[in-house]
Amino acid sequence: MKVGYLGPSGSFTHNSALKAFPNEELIPFANITEVIKSYEEGLVDYAIVPVENSIEGSVHETSDYLFHQADIKTVIEIIQPIKQQLMATDDQKVIEKIFSHPQAIAQGKKFIKENYPEAKIEVTASTAYAARFVAQHPDKPFAAIAPHAAAKEYGLTVIAKDIQEIEENYTRFWVLGQQSRELDLPRLASKVSLAITLPDNLPGALYKALSVFAWRGIDLTKIESRPLKTVLGEYFFIIDFKNDNDDLVGYALEELTSLGINTKVLGQYNVYRI
Amino acid sequence: MKVGYLGPSGSFTHNSALKAFPNEELIPFANITEVIKSYEEGLVDYAIVPVENSIEGSVHETSDYLFHQADIKTVIEIIQPIKQQLMATDDQKVIEKIFSHPQAIAQGKKFIKENYPEAKIEVTASTAYAARFVAQHPDKPFAAIAPHAAAKEYGLTVIAKDIQEIEENYTRFWVLGQQSRELDLPRLASKVSLAITLPDNLPGALYKALSVFAWRGIDLTKIESRPLKTVLGEYFFIIDFKNDNDDLVGYALEELTSLGINTKVLGQYNVYRI
Numbered sequence: 001m002k003v004g005y006l007g008p009s010g011s012f013t014h015n016s017a018l019k020a021f022p023n024e025e026l027i028p029f030a031n032i033t034e035v036i037k038s039y040e041e042g043l044v045d046y047a048i049v050p051v052e053n054s055i056e057g058s059v060h061e062t063s064d065y066l067f068h069q070a071d072i073k074t075v076i077e078i079i080q081p082i083k084q085q086l087m088a089t090d091d092q093k094v095i096e097k098i099f100s101h102p103q104a105i106a107q108g109k110k111f112i113k114e115n116y117p118e119a120k121i122e123v124t125a126s127t128a129y130a131a132r133f134v135a136q137h138p139d140k141p142f143a144a145i146a147p148h149a150a151a152k153e154y155g156l157t158v159i160a161k162d163i164q165e166i167e168e169n170y171t172r173f174w175v176l177g178q179q180s181r182e183l184d185l186p187r188l189a190s191k192v193s194l195a196i197t198l199p200d201n202l203p204g205a206l207y208k209a210l211s212v213f214a215w216r217g218i219d220l221t222k223i224e225s226r227p228l229k230t231v232l233g234e235y236f237f238i239i240d241f242k243n244d245n246d247d248l249v250g251y252a253l254e255e256l257t258s259l260g261i262n263t264k265v266l267g268q269y270n271v272y273r274i
Numbered sequence: 275m276k277v278g279y280l281g282p283s284g285s286f287t288h289n290s291a292l293k294a295f296p297n298e299e300l301i302p303f304a305n306i307t308e309v310i311k312s313y314e315e316g317l318v319d320y321a322i323v324p325v326e327n328s329i330e331g332s333v334h335e336t337s338d339y340l341f342h343q344a345d346i347k348t349v350i351e352i353i354q355p356i357k358q359q360l361m362a363t364d365d366q367k368v369i370e371k372i373f374s375h376p377q378a379i380a381q382g383k384k385f386i387k388e389n390y391p392e393a394k395i396e397v398t399a400s401t402a403y404a405a406r407f408v409a410q411h412p413d414k415p416f417a418a419i420a421p422h423a424a425a426k427e428y429g430l431t432v433i434a435k436d437i438q439e440i441e442e443n444y445t446r447f448w449v450l451g452q453q454s455r456e457l458d459l460p461r462l463a464s465k466v467s468l469a470i471t472l473p474d475n476l477p478g479a480l481y482k483a484l485s486v487f488a489w490r491g492i493d494l495t496k497i498e499s500r501p502l503k504t505v506l507g508e509y510f511f512i513i514d515f516k517n518d519n520d521d522l523v524g525y526a527l528e529e530l531t532s533l534g535i536n537t538k539v540l541g542q543y544n545v546y547r548i
Contacts, residue, residue: 054506057334079506170506206497207481207488214481221507223480225498232328232353232444233495 002027004035004044010128010150016078016173017048018149019274020183032061036070039176046075046177053082054170056103058224062174063238066266067195067226074193074267076175076183080274083169084108084127086160087151088134088143095119095159099130100145104164108145111163119143131156174267185272190243191221193266194253197228197236202260206237212255213241216248243268276301278309278318284402284424290352290447291322292423293548294457306335310344313450320349320451327356328444330377332498336448337512340540341469341500348467348541350449350457354548357443358382360434361405361425362417369393369433373404374419378438382419385437393417405430448541459546464517465495467540468527471502471510476534480511486529487515490522517542 003021006013007028017026029035032049039047052058066072084104088095097120098105098112104127105112112119124130131150134142143159144150151158198205213220222240243249256263277295280287281302291300303309306323313321326332340346358378362369371394372379372386378401379386386393398404405424408416417433418424425432472479487494496514517523530537 052501052506054501054508055503057501060331166503168505172506204488206494207484210481210484214478220480222509223497223499225496227326227328227331229329229440231442232326232446234328235496 001025001046002044004029004038004047006032006035006049008126008128008132010131010146010153011126012080012082012147012149012171013048013050013173014128015147015149016080016274019185020048020076020078020175020272021046032059033065036062036065036072036176039072040070046175048078048173048175050171051174052172052222053103054168055107055166058238060226063224063266064226067236067238067264068229072176073265074174074269075177075180077191077267077269077271078173078175078183078185078274079188079271080171080173081169082164082171083147083162084145084164085148085151085158086111086143086145086163087131087156087158089138090157091138092141092143092159094141095143096141097122098143098145099124099133101125101127101130104145107164107166107169110165111160115160128153175269180269183272185274188271188273190270192241192243192249192268194239194241195236195264195266196239196256197262199260199262205259205261208259209237209239209256209261212252212259213239216252218242218248218252238266275299275320276318277320277322278303278312279322280306280309280324282400282402282406284405284420284427285400286354286356286421286423286445287322287324287447288402289421289423290354290548293459294322294350294352294449294546295320306333307339310336310339310346310450313346314344320449322352322447322449324445325448326446326496327377328442329381329440332512334500337498338500341510341512341538342503346450347539348448348543349451349454351465351541351543351545352447352449352457352459352548353462353545354445354447355443356438356445357421357436358401358419358438359422359425359432360385360417360419360437361430361432362408363412363429364431365412366415366417366433368415369417370415371396372417372419373398373407375399375401375404378419381438381440381443384439385434389434402427449543454544457546459548462545462547464544466515466517466523466542468513468515469510469538469540470513470530471536473534473536479533479535482533483511483513483530483535486526486533487513490526492516492522492526512540
């Protein structure tokens, strides 16, 4: 079985893929759209993409593609704590330049200021690219901020552990596929993600949509508006909620439809934690 | 009087600044955080930043900074239609490379494919940078996708007009300042923007917050969740609504507070259209 993921090797998505599918063939793709397309085109059986980070917010490339273009379901969610490591080749005694993705740099800023105040910072497209670049230049005084998996992948040594400033940093990953699988990881919850579009002629439409969930006691875990890409002020909403009772969820979806609210189920999935 | 804006000269923000403050000294800054900081530090009297685009969605750098760090009010909103122009130096007969910001490239993709199928695409940090770069290399077969203002600013000629694919493309700009001013532009509405954080111990808290507006017939024009940057699944919400009656809005804010819902007024402003 083949599983596509947001690469390169050593990325956080790769780590999720390794934990969820330890015995399958994992194939990296260069960006989120290409990961999803690889699944649409049947090149892989599952595809793994990041969907939300607790600090940065939603990954719009994922949610917009799934709403606007794809007819694909999320069958598993994986929550991964994001921990950043400072890494270099073994011989490096001096660090003059530190490479990483802007988010990882922001997370490690305080640590770098205190411990490497003279180091220059260089931005890369991803943390894994930063690690690979540092590994390719073993003679230079370079270091990278990247996940543990990247140190392993590119043979670098972690010289400072868990340098991220905010302890609580998690990313949600979605596994797209035909059907769910049980993973050998702790299961946290069962959830549903919906995209809804509200009719123009229904005053207080969002309020009414939320009341469908509120009076049934269905717990919303997230609501987000995204532009419909038509006119300013027209949105679709992504709503995540806990699924403790399939019947109740079914009735809620029926009621939304009867109100004239358009729904697209993005996924119905178990949530696992690495 | 001094007005800071997201530069460089010829940017869409610059155009908004020129229309709103035609007789004032306009000062460009390199990124959104620096624009807002220039106002915080008293270097300028007003600051203009983009806050939302009808296709790309919210500009998180703006809303996150205003919620998390700043105690600044929005006093004017400006809505500007975004139209993209293909421009080059006068002598260019052949176009082999086209430079622009990724969003403008996405908007012009169809036009380029039909008219310049052989041209290479190069990404720049902003449309105005693309125009400046092309102007600096008059001997090269280069073109830029950028706003009209950039052609004027850097002495380029528009060789194809309004090449954007989706006609309805608007950006909202916020003017930060001490007090409002009347602009010599068509006024569309009066609005309030709130950031609210919901208490943990209030079940269905978002639903209750929305009901404060719904039963008063206050029209929400936008709702968006953004991560609180604490744990995954904790959000603050940005709510925009029409202000047709100051008293009604005052009562709504009081009721939110009495429910234990924390509110921060981001602005109370007139909306003008360029």
